[in-house]
Amino acid sequence: MSKIATPPPKRRGRQRSAAAEAAILKAAGELLARLPLCEVTTDAIAQRAGVSKATIYKWWPNKNLVALDALGASVLAQLAIPNTGSARQDFAEQLRSTIAFYSSQPGRLLRQFLAEGQNDAEFLKLFRDRFLKPRRDSLLTIWRRGVERGEIRPGVDGELVLDLIFGPMMYRLLVGHGPLDDIQATAIVDVVFSGLQKGPH
Amino acid sequence: MSKIATPPPKRRGRQRSAAAEAAILKAAGELLARLPLCEVTTDAIAQRAGVSKATIYKWWPNKNLVALDALGASVLAQLAIPNTGSARQDFAEQLRSTIAFYSSQPGRLLRQFLAEGQNDAEFLKLFRDRFLKPRRDSLLTIWRRGVERGEIRPGVDGELVLDLIFGPMMYRLLVGHGPLDDIQATAIVDVVFSGLQKGPH
């Protein structure tokens, strides 16, 4: 799928057209910016890219994976990890910017990927590995620093910490049963850090 | 769509066939027990129910809403709300049983509904109102009791509390990036109640 190393650059016949790959991803990206994933057809991508459908299927097993490549794994990773000296503040800021991202067009696409993934385990795994994993690895840094600084008690798995903070956001995002703004973001981080219990803090 | 009040049970023409409706929902249910939502076709439902496709489209705008009715709003509400005297324990138990439910066949279907909802806002709203809302209303009881007993500090919105507890579960369920078992359930509730901070407890 696209990421072929091609170290021996001289094969027998016509070389793979880098132009074609680029055109496909560009076309897919442009279409996905306007339409939801399920309304973007392979034919439309091929036509807009000036490329044969067969060429698409030659390099990608299906439309969803084209979309995955089109979005670019970079997109989430680009959210830089802050370091204010407070894990709580860092997480709050990350949560806010993540919410903002998921409300943008490319963010909406990620939700659609998640939806598609419910019917395609393989695709879900790819989505997870390409988009979420790197992002979560970055976010773990905040957690690690928090533990080192003594802000966060050890004994709680970092992965779980991330889910506690970003899970509620994702839930609201997907179900849409409640608001999702900076106030909510702050409230989420507050509870996760301070707990629900009454207590001396 | 099924929920026709019909308090005046005497309309002029032929009555809507209860048998047909039941057969449709039964057929849909049986198919959905074996196949994922996206592989269940309207034709298959009609054929299995011994019913005309036109009859289905007369009463439901599309397949997804048939499935919604087929599952039955009851399914989630059936999880009884415990009352152990401890909100923390009640939530932990609920979280565990909810996880178990979502791992069952009907639970998987709910995830597919959520997926479909990402491309159909109207359907998402229906799903929310019919399945999640009643369940969440029940769960709020646990929260309310917790506040009254002094276990949970006031000032945190009940809805948010539910998302803090069930959001992480949903996230793992949909993304599948980590395990989801009783241990995780307990850990989630622990953190939400005690917080991540080091503190005197």
Add this chain to the structure above:
Amino acid sequence: MSKIATPPPKRRGRQRSAAAEAAILKAAGELLARLPLCEVTTDAIAQRAGVSKATIYKWWPNKNLVALDALGASVLAQLAIPNTGSARQDFAEQLRSTIAFYSSQPGRLLRQFLAEGQNDAEFLKLFRDRFLKPRRDSLLTIWRRGVERGEIRPGVDGELVLDLIFGPMMYRLLVGHGPLDDIQATAIVDVVFSGLQKGPH
């Protein structure tokens, strides 16, 4: 089919509604005046007549027969048979007026009946007996007078004579491969009377 003798006009239950029958035929007639037979649906007739579809099917076996009744058997018979003293002139005039009729809206309907009849022998027979038979019986008068007067040689079957005169018209009407006007009508009758042969006339 409508023409029930009903000599014992006292049956047990509610009497057949003359109003309903009239409304059905009127509605069908109005629709057939605007639309081709194949685009007039039973539902449309029922709705326009303010009548239940079941009432239609109670008295007519299908839509085509309703149309047959709606048109009224009278329509063709209304073309009066002239008596100029010359069978040739009488036939010529009849041919012209028949052509004119078949170009009118009700005439077009007759062609559609003929078309339907190609797939429904029973319907064809009814159409023949109700519309064509009486008309042809009238036209035979012209032939008979011609024979009596000595204009037409005996030994040619009267039915065949009618076909020789009206067959070519019908053919052009249905196939549309050539014009059909008064000139053609005259030419047809001329040849049928004088023959193609060169001869002393």
Add this chain to the structure above:
Amino acid sequence: MSKIATPPPKRRGRQRSAAAEAAILKAAGELLARLPLCEVTTDAIAQRAGVSKATIYKWWPNKNLVALDALGASVLAQLAIPNTGSARQDFAEQLRSTIAFYSSQPGRLLRQFLAEGQNDAEFLKLFRDRFLKPRRDSLLTIWRRGVERGEIRPGVDGELVLDLIFGPMMYRLLVGHGPLDDIQATAIVDVVFSGLQKGPH
């Protein structure tokens, strides 16, 4: 539709599958041999041909035109034009063989085409041009020779002559109000040549 000139047989992509087209026409032909046109469905043709319905609709706008192609324009033209030296005899023989043809299975189909044509002017024109025109052109030869030989008086349009001979046949064929056999055929040609008038012949 089928008659694509394709003199430059080199287009870029995959060529239209001759096998598919042949299979479709073969399947349609076989079905039409057993069933009336109106009972042959597009799905049945597709299935029997082992072809996708989309392929059919790609090349033909509807079922009727498939049937038109399936029958093959050749069918009527295959009736060879005799040359006995007598136009009257030639016409009589042609009329007899045409009657025989229209009583055969493919002939019945032609009548159904004519019926369909009453509701579809475009289809009627195609039917006329593909089936009737060539046949009539051939038959005109008989007329022309008759005129040249002095058997047939000039001044009567050849097209009209054909209608005078074949119109009565068609009329009886479609309406079915009288017999249609060799005796009738002979009688028709007799009258058309000799005329109805008493006269010295």
Add this chain to the structure above:
DNA sequence: ATTTAAGCGAGACGGTACGTCTGGTCTTTAT
């Protein structure tokens, strides 16, 4: 006056063909 046998409007129903659409594969010719 009561029964009883229709007739009737409303409209739901099973059946089935239609023509459209999309996903993904395959073939042909050109590079």
Add this chain to the structure above:
DNA sequence: ATAAAGACCAGACGTACCGTCTCGCTTAAAT
């Protein structure tokens, strides 16, 4: 060998019409 063009298969989609049916009401003859 790969690409572009585009034909192909499979099969689901939602719509439409047909003719049947069921329901509750109305009418009028028979009791």
